[in-house]
Amino acid sequence: MTAVLDGEFADYWSAIVASDDHRAADVALAAVGRGVSVEAALMGLVVASQVRVGELWEANEWSVPREHASSAVNEHVVRRLCQDVIGDPAGPLLLVACAEREWHALPALVITQLLALHGARAEYLGPNTSRDHIVAGILDRGPRAVLLSASMSSSLPRVRRQIEAVRGTGTPVIVGGAAFDRAGQRARWLGATGCATTASEALELVERLPRHVPPAPTLRHPGAAEARDVQIAAETLTRSVTRVVDSALGLTDGGEAAGSPDDWRVVLATSIPMVVDCVAGGLLTDDASILTESRDWLRSVMDSRDAPAETTSLVWTALARQLRDHPEATRLIALT
Amino acid sequence: MPTTVRERQARLLADSRSAEARARLAQAVSRAEFLLRLSRTVSAIQNPQRALEALVALLLDEMVDVAQVVVRAGSWQLICGAVTGQDPTCSAQRSPEDAPLGLDDVLRRGMYEEVVLPPAGRARRTALERLLEADLVDEVDQLRAEELAILPLTARGRTFGLLVLGRSPGYTFSGSHSFLTDLADRVAVGVDATLVVAESRHVANVLRASLAPVDPPVVAGLDLATYYRVAHQSEALGGDFLDVHGPDDDLLLLCGDVAGKGVEAAVHAKRIRNATRTASVVDRSPGAILRLVNRVLVAEASRFDEGLATAVCARLRPGDGGLDVDIANAGHPHALVIRSDGAVETVPTWGVALALLEESEYPETSARLRAGDTLMLYSDGVTHARGADGLFGDKRLLDHLSHLGGLPAQAIVESVAVAVSEHVGDRQHDDIAILAARYRPVTS
Numbered sequence: 001m002t003a004v005l006d007g008e009f010a011d012y013w014s015a016i017v018a019s020d021d022h023r024a025a026d027v028a029l030a031a032v033g034r035g036v037s038v039e040a041a042l043m044g045l046v047v048a049s050q051v052r053v054g055e056l057w058e059a060n061e062w063s064v065p066r067e068h069a070s071s072a073v074n075e076h077v078v079r080r081l082c083q084d085v086i087g088d089p090a091g092p093l094l095l096v097a098c099a100e101r102e103w104h105a106l107p108a109l110v111i112t113q114l115l116a117l118h119g120a121r122a123e124y125l126g127p128n129t130s131r132d133h134i135v136a137g138i139l140d141r142g143p144r145a146v147l148l149s150a151s152m153s154s155s156l157p158r159v160r161r162q163i164e165a166v167r168g169t170g171t172p173v174i175v176g177g178a179a180f181d182r183a184g185q186r187a188r189w190l191g192a193t194g195c196a197t198t199a200s201e202a203l204e205l206v207e208r209l210p211r212h213v214p215p216a217p218t219l220r221h222p223g224a225a226e227a228r229d230v231q232i233a234a235e236t237l238t239r240s241v242t243r244v245v246d247s248a249l250g251l252t253d254g255g256e257a258a259g260s261p262d263d264w265r266v267v268l269a270t271s272i273p274m275v276v277d278c279v280a281g282g283l284l285t286d287d288a289s290i291l292t293e294s295r296d297w298l299r300s301v302m303d304s305r306d307a308p309a310e311t312t313s314l315v316w317t318a319l320a321r322q323l324r325d326h327p328e329a330t331r332l333i334a335l336t
Numbered sequence: 337m338p339t340t341v342r343e344r345q346a347r348l349l350a351d352s353r354s355a356e357a358r359a360r361l362a363q364a365v366s367r368a369e370f371l372l373r374l375s376r377t378v379s380a381i382q383n384p385q386r387a388l389e390a391l392v393a394l395l396l397d398e399m400v401d402v403a404q405v406v407v408r409a410g411s412w413q414l415i416c417g418a419v420t421g422q423d424p425t426c427s428a429q430r431s432p433e434d435a436p437l438g439l440d441d442v443l444r445r446g447m448y449e450e451v452v453l454p455p456a457g458r459a460r461r462t463a464l465e466r467l468l469e470a471d472l473v474d475e476v477d478q479l480r481a482e483e484l485a486i487l488p489l490t491a492r493g494r495t496f497g498l499l500v501l502g503r504s505p506g507y508t509f510s511g512s513h514s515f516l517t518d519l520a521d522r523v524a525v526g527v528d529a530t531l532v533v534a535e536s537r538h539v540a541n542v543l544r545a546s547l548a549p550v551d552p553p554v555v556a557g558l559d560l561a562t563y564y565r566v567a568h569q570s571e572a573l574g575g576d577f578l579d580v581h582g583p584d585d586d587l588l589l590l591c592g593d594v595a596g597k598g599v600e601a602a603v604h605a606k607r608i609r610n611a612t613r614t615a616s617v618v619d620r621s622p623g624a625i626l627r628l629v630n631r632v633l634v635a636e637a638s639r640f641d642e643g644l645a646t647a648v649c650a651r652l653r654p655g656d657g658g659l660d661v662d663i664a665n666a667g668h669p670h671a672l673v674i675r676s677d678g679a680v681e682t683v684p685t686w687g688v689a690l691a692l693l694e695e696s697e698y699p700e701t702s703a704r705l706r707a708g709d710t711l712m713l714y715s716d717g718v719t720h721a722r723g724a725d726g727l728f729g730d731k732r733l734l735d736h737l738s739h740l741g742g743l744p745a746q747a748i749v750e751s752v753a754v755a756v757s758e759h760v761g762d763r764q765h766d767d768i769a770i771l772a773a774r775y776r777p778v779t780s
Contacts, residue, residue, distance in 0.1 A: 019742075019743060019744055019747070021744060063739065064739075064751070065739045065740050065743055065747065065751060066743075068740075068743065068747040068748075068750055068751045068754075069743045069744055069747040071747070071750070072561075072743075072744040072746035072747040072750065073744065075746070076744075076746070101757060101758075103750065103753075103754045103757075128757065136537075138383060139382050139383050139533065139534070139537055140383075140537060140541065141383075142383035142384075142385050142386040168380060169380060169381055169382065169383070170377065170380045170381040170386070170390060171381075171386075211386075211389060211390065211393055211423070212377060212381065212386070212389075212390040212393065214376075215380070235724050235761065238724075239724070260739065261736070261739055270758065273761075
């Protein structure tokens with residue numbers, strides 16, 4: 001199998017750096033013309049470059065707008081590379097959706113194309129897929145299964161609602177993406193019918209899935225009730241934690257004055273709601289590692305933006321204090 | 337496994353009329369539990385084909401060895417049949433040419449029947465072919481089934497389908513008549529509702545496809561992107577509208593918002609898009625277009641506030657060293673220009689909303705885009721998006737855009753959409769429409 005050359009990736013990367021969608025597509029199409037498979041081009045150029053963009057953002061070397069620009073270029077390339085890919089008409093029909101409020105559409109878009117390359121009929125429902133939109137797709141198209149992609153563990157509470165919606169129609173739902181652990185523990189807690197990490201794994205799974213599944217059973221473990229509390233009070237909780245952290249750090253205006261979307265104060269203000277969602281996700285799946293990951297991520301993002309060293313631990317202390325009446329949340333936070 | 341299935345089957349369909357009370361009670365409990373599960377399965381899956389597949393799979397798993405369901409909907413016939421061990425697949429056919437011949441008779445009679453099958457030979461094949469789809473005839477023949485039960489599916493006074501059931505040799509349906517009738521009633525109600533939903537969804541989807549804004553065209557020298565999200569997700573239609581039309585060197589962009597939401601608003605929005613396209617054939621200047629459209633809308637409105645709408649219309653033509661933009665505005669948020677260096681300019685244009693006053697004038701303002709500059713039109717769903725700390729607002733929008741200079745149109749549109757969505761959180765939002773056009777001169 002012909003692989004993507006280092007030189008090709010370098011050319012592709014320079015097109016990404018220049019936000020030049022036409023040149024990026026030319027590089028990718030030339031690679032395919034040379035004998036690289038579409039799948040290898042997707043993985044070796046599109047996915048590889050987007051992973052690097054994510055790392056550069058986390059390290060504060062790339063701004064949020066540049067990240068958006070590179071996604072736009074990569075999406076353009078995926079569409080160009082795959083415009084001739086049509087799945088096997090006899091293959092199973094799969095709908096590919098993204099977690100609500102997740103705009104990182106690229107993983108789901110790439111998975112859709114890979115599924116089609118492997119013989120499925122796959123349809124992509126777009127980023128930030130609402131439950132209504134997924135259910136409408138199910139009613140109209142009657143898919144064999146829905147594939148749900150989630151990149152951020154803060155999405156897990158919303159993923160649970162989407163799983164309930166899909167299973168309510170009797171349709172199996174396979175989840176995948178960086179929000180899930182490899183062993184599939186989180187997926188099982190949330191009621192997914194299956195969990196896959198690659199397109200071919202997803203297709204193998206589809207073969208073995210029941211045709212129809214019962215509704216997702218109500219979650220009854222102690223954490224589930226607390227997760228509901230946290231979700232309902234998410235905004236109040238976010239405000240309280242933000243206020244405590246801001247005053248400890250001597251910030252007076254909640255980060256509003258800092259204009260740049262990459263200023264640590266702005267990133268902190270947008271990260272606290274995600275941390276709160278991670279607490280709800282940890283409670284739903286009884287998984288403290290979600291909080292650990294969330295804290296490590298926040299620390300790395302804060303450190304690379306020269307935030308005061310104590311920022312992350314201040315957030316955690318404030319969170320623990322606000323949730324002290326919730327034994328399960330307290331237990332999970334103590335484990336991190 | 338087969339033994340347990342057999343036992344369950346035996347219990348559900350056993351003739352227990354002469355059995356002792358405890359056995360009859362156990363059977364009644366199993367039957368009730370099974371009917372409940374059956375109803376839930378059929379009603380939950382509101383896609384007709386999948387619902388029929390689920391129904392047949394469940395019947396084969398729990399009760400019988402042959403199951404076929406046929407329903408008529410409009411000029412279509414859905415048929416799904418299988419024997420134990422097969423994965424049922426539903427097919428849609430134009431009825432009734434492909435249908436087994438005997439089905440019509442039974443559908444007309446609409447009565448529960450038990451058909452005793454001839455033991456062998458030509459007569460047996462004929463009897464099977466009358467009732468079963470072609471693929472199933474051999475299977476059932478080989479199964480040596482002795483009789484078939486035919487259950488009409490009747491809802492709202494109309495027999496619209498049939499359930500055909502069969503068992504392996506030695507088992508009959510006698511003594512299960514009332515249970516099977518009850519079963520057919522539940523199936524009929526569930527499937528009927530599913531068909532009604534599917535039919536109205538079909539009509540709605542056809543309308544939706546004709547009303548929804550289309551993806552922007554590919555235009556030489558321009559990088560175009562749109563974002564469109566409606567308030568009433570379940571209707572998938574809203575009162576915001578976008579349109580891009582005309583030749584590459586004289587392009588018209590339109591962004592507007594009609595009062596109201598949902599399908600009524602979408603119908604009106606479509607009318608304004610059409611009126612704009614028609615007006616642009618007469619005169620391509622944005623001011624003249626809005627003036628004409630306004631007169632049409634005023635003339636059509638029967639009440640003062642009916643048809644109230646806002647719109648901004650931009651005309652794009654290549655000029656000396658740039659792209660010349662002429663803009664007219666009818667009560668809509670101002671168009672914005674995001675320079676490649678991140679400077680954000682408002683293009684101030686004033687005019688009264690559409691459908692208010694007969695003689696409204698729409699003066700034009702000009703701007704020029706250089707390479708990498710972007711023109712952005714948007715609806716007030718962006719700035720009026722309500723979050724935990726108030727409206728999204730002009731200031732937040734302008735601040736946000738000031739970091740997006742020179743980016744691809746898609747990145748700008750998405751970045752604004754994400755910012756608005758994060759601001760709104762889980763709250764209900766209004767219709768939102770954004771259109772961005774980045775000037776990208778063709779270098780040859």
